Amino acid sequence: MNNEKISRYLSQLADLLEFTGANSFRLRAYRNGSRIIKELPESIAGMIEADQDLTKLDGIGKGVAEKCHELVGTGRLKQLDEILETVPKTVLDLLNVPKLGPKKCAALFNELGIQSLDQLKAACEAQQVRLLSGFGAKTEEAILQGIAIAVLANERILWAHADKIAKDLGKHMSSCAAIRQSEFAGSYRRGKETVGDLDLLVDSDDSQTVMDHFGKYQEITSVIVRGDTKMSVRLENEFQVDLRVVPQESFGAALQYFTGSKDHNVLIRGRAKQMGLKVNEWGVFEVNDSDDRRVAGTTEIEVYESLDLPYFPPEIREARRELDWAERSELPKLIELADIQGDLHMHTTATDGKASIEEMADAARALGLNYIAITDHSQRVSMANGLTPERLLEQWNKIDQINAECGDNFVILKGIECDILEAGGMDLPDEVLAQGDFIIASIHYGQNQPRQQITDRIIGAIENPHVSMVAHPTGRLLNKREAYDVDIDAVFQAAKANHKLVELNANPIRLDLNDIHLLAAKTHGIPVVINTDAHRTQGLSNMRYGIKQARRGCLTAADVANTLPLAEFLKTFNH
Ligand code: DGT
Ligand code: CA
Ligand code: CA
Ligand code: ZN
Numbered sequence: 001m002n003n004e005k006i007s008r009y010l011s012q013l014a015d016l017l018e019f020t021g022a023n024s025f026r027l028r029a030y031r032n033g034s035r036i037i038k039e040l041p042e043s044i045a046g047m048i049e050a051d052q053d054l055t056k057l058d059g060i061g062k063g064v065a066e067k068c069h070e071l072v073g074t075g076r077l078k079q080l081d082e083i084l085e086t087v088p089k090t091v092l093d094l095l096n097v098p099k100l101g102p103k104k105c106a107a108l109f110n111e112l113g114i115q116s117l118d119q120l121k122a123a124c125e126a127q128q129v130r131l132l133s134g135f136g137a138k139t140e141e142a143i144l145q146g147i148a149i150a151v152l153a154n155e156r157i158l159w160a161h162a163d164k165i166a167k168d169l170g171k172h173m174s175s176c177a178a179i180r181q182s183e184f185a186g187s188y189r190r191g192k193e194t195v196g197d198l199d200l201l202v203d204s205d206d207s208q209t210v211m212d213h214f215g216k217y218q219e220i221t222s223v224i225v226r227g228d229t230k231m232s233v234r235l236e237n238e239f240q241v242d243l244r245v246v247p248q249e250s251f252g253a254a255l256q257y258f259t260g261s262k263d264h265n266v267l268i269r270g271r272a273k274q275m276g277l278k279v280n281e282w283g284v285f286e287v288n289d290s291d292d293r294r295v296a297g298t299t300e301i302e303v304y305e306s307l308d309l310p311y312f313p314p315e316i317r318e319a320r321r322e323l324d325w326a327e328r329s330e331l332p333k334l335i336e337l338a339d340i341q342g343d344l345h346m347h348t349t350a351t352d353g354k355a356s357i358e359e360m361a362d363a364a365r366a367l368g369l370n371y372i373a374i375t376d377h378s379q380r381v382s383m384a385n386g387l388t389p390e391r392l393l394e395q396w397n398k399i400d401q402i403n404a405e406c407g408d409n410f411v412i413l414k415g416i417e418c419d420i421l422e423a424g425g426m427d428l429p430d431e432v433l434a435q436g437d438f439i440i441a442s443i444h445y446g447q448n449q450p451r452q453q454i455t456d457r458i459i460g461a462i463e464n465p466h467v468s469m470v471a472h473p474t475g476r477l478l479n480k481r482e483a484y485d486v487d488i489d490a491v492f493q494a495a496k497a498n499h500k501l502v503e504l505n506a507n508p509i510r511l512d513l514n515d516i517h518l519l520a521a522k523t524h525g526i527p528v529v530i531n532t533d534a535h536r537t538q539g540l541s542n543m544r545y546g547i548k549q550a551r552r553g554c555l556t557a558a559d560v561a562n563t564l565p566l567a568e569f570l571k572t573f574n575h
Helices: 003-020 024-039 044-049 062-074 078-086 102-112 117-125 137-155 159-173 207-215 248-259 262-274 300-306 322-327 357-366 389-406 451-463 488-497 515-524 537-552 566-573
Strands: 181-184 198-203 220-226 230-235 240-246 277-280 283-286 293-296 371-374 411-419 438-442 467-470 501-505 528-531
Touching: 003 024, 003 062, 003 078, 003 102, 024 062, 044 062, 102 117, 117 137, 159 181, 159 198, 159 207, 159 537, 198 248, 207 220, 207 230, 207 240, 240 248, 248 262, 248 277, 248 283, 248 293, 248 300, 262 277, 262 322, 283 300, 293 300, 357 371, 357 389, 357 537, 389 411, 438 451, 451 467, 451 488, 488 501, 488 515, 501 537, 515 528, 515 537, 528 537
Parallel strands: 198 240, 371 411, 411 438, 438 467, 467 501, 501 528
Antiparallel strands: 181 198, 220 230, 230 240, 277 283, 283 293
16 A cells, blocks of 8 residues: 555545535545645655654644555545445546536536536536536536546546556566566557557466466456456556567567557558568568468567568657658657756746755756756746746846856756736746746636637747747646647747747646647757756656657657757757
C-alpha cells in the first residue's frame, strides 16, 4: 500500500461521500489528506510500521490517520465498500466531465438518478438537466460537450501514467527466469500522449511460466482472456495490459508489428509486397508457391533492413513522412534529453510555485542544465498571487544578485509569464517588460472566446516587441479540457514574421503543442522551446515527456532553441 494508492482511496472516498450527502467537513479532510499524502516524501506504510504518529504530519488529522491505518492493515476501506453497495462506481466517471464538480455530480445522481456518462448524455439531450437548480441551458450544453472528453478519459491514460505502470510491471516481470527479453510495444513505445492499453511482448520458449508469473502481478484485478501464448488482464484502475509470448526468431518481427502504428505497418507491408516479400508478426518471408522462406525476424533492425529501410525510431512510426524521408535518406536525427541546455519556463514561491529561485536553480544545475528563466505569473493571475510591476522588479533585482554571487557558468534569466489580457494586450507595461531577459506571453482567462478574438490576442502578444515566446499555445489539458479555438496556422505565421518562439510545454497533462503542430512548426522553420513549466524542483524532470513529444513531432536538436548555448540563444532570441 504505497502513498499513491492511499491518496487514491481517500479521494475516491471523498468523492463518493459527496454522493451520499455526507458532511462537508469530513469530505474536505479526506480530500486534503489525499493531496498531502500524494506528495509526501516519506512512506505512510513505513511510518505506520515504525509506529510513528501520522497526525504529527501537517494537515493529517485523526480521521485521515485512522483510514491510513485501516488501508495499510487490511488493504481496503470498509466505509468505501459500504457506500459502493448503494452508489455505483460508474458515478465517478461523471467527475471526469470538465466543469462538473462533485457537488453538481451528486445533484445529478440524487435528483435525476444519473449513474453513468451514457445516462448523463441522454438526460442532457432530453433537456432535463437544465431544469435542476444551479444548472441551466448553457451548463447543459457545456456538459454535453464535455462528455466526449470524459469518455476518452475513461479509455486512455496519460503517457506518464502508462510509463509508471510499465516500469512497475517491468520490474515484476524481470524476476521471471523464463524470459529472454521483453519490451512494451504499442502506442506506449511510440510515446503517444495518451495510451489506450499496454502491449507487453516477451521472448521465451516457456509461455505458460511467463503467463503464470504475469498473472501474479499484484495490480491485476481480473484476467480477461488467457490462451496458449496470449493473455489480457485488467488492472485496478480498469487499465488493460495485453501480453504476448513469442519465440526468439520472431521477437523483432513481433516488436515491429505490435509497435505499430497500424498505418505505418500498412505502408511497410505494401513495400514488402512490391519486393516480393511478406511481413507479419512472425517474420519477413520470401513468398514461394511451395514454402515461404524466412529472411528476417529476430531483431527489428533486421526486419527493416530486409526491406531496404533504415531503423525508424518508434515515435515517428505514424505514416506521416517517415517513408519519404527514408527513401531520400533524410530521416531526421531526433532530439534527445541530453541536447537540452536550458529550461525557460518555471515558477517559484513568489507566485504558485513551491520552491525558491535558489532551489529551482540548484535543481536545474544538478540536472546538467546551463541556464534557466524564472517566469512567475503576472498580476492579473490573482489566484496564483501574480506579480505586480513592483514585486517583479524586486524579484529581478534578486536574480541579478544571485547571478553575481554564484559566479559559475550557470545563469538565471529574468523572466515573467505575462498574461495576455482578455481584451487583448499585455498584463504589464512595456517599460517593465523591457527590463527582463525572457518574456513569455500566455492566456489564462477568456479561453472560450471565439476563434478570431482569441487568435488576435495571441498574435497581438507575439507582435509585442518585448515578448520572446508564447507558452502552451493551444491551452488544452489532456483528458480535461479542449484546446482554445485558435487558428494555430495564423499564430505560426505571426511567430515566423516576428521571429518569435513557440513553446512545447512538457507538463504531461499539457504536451502543448501537440505532435502535428510540432511537425508543422518544423516545416515552417519556426523554432520551438521545450519547457517544463515546473512549479516545484521535481517538476524540472518533466523535460523527458517534452522530449518524447518533440520526437513524435520529428524535431531534431536544431529545431529546438533551448539546445543552444546561452550566448547563442540570447543573440538569436533576446527581444
Ligand atoms: P492504443 O492502445 O489505442 O493506445 O494504440 P496502439 O497503437 O497500442 O494499438 P493496439 O494496442 O490496439 O495495438 C498495438 C499495435 O499492434 C498497433 O499499433 C498495431 C498492431 N496491430 C494491432 N491490431 C492490428 C491490426 O488489426 N492490424 C494491423 N496491421 N496491426 C495491428
Ligand atoms: Ca496499446
Ligand atoms: Ca493492445
Ligand atoms: Zn507557467
